[in-house]
């Protein structure tokens with residue numbers, strides 16, 4: 001039987017629910033749409049290259065890789081309980 005190819009970040013098993021402790025906030029004015037964060041995100045949940053990333057927070061693990069790789073510091077990791 002042929003199994004359909006799974007979409008990145010689409011498995012219920014990889015849903016983070018409430019347990020991640022931080023999440024990325026994208027500054028769309030700073031973003032130069034280079035696509036690096038979209039390439040490196042282990043969950044593949046930052047949308048298409050060439051567009052401002054739109055993280056699907058249902059699947060984000062809060063690892064911070066996207067923020068650490070962004071060449072123009074357009075991604076800031078925010079604590080889930082942060083009011084800022």
Ligand code: SF4
Pocket residue numbers: 023024040041042043044045046055059060061062063064065066067
């Ligand atoms: S924090 Fe990690 S899982 Fe979440 S969008 Fe960034 S790279 Fe992907």
Ligand code: SF4
Pocket residue numbers: 026030031032033034035036037038051052053069070071072073074075
């Ligand atoms: S790495 Fe930074 S500049 Fe490049 S697409 Fe992601 S947010 Fe935008």
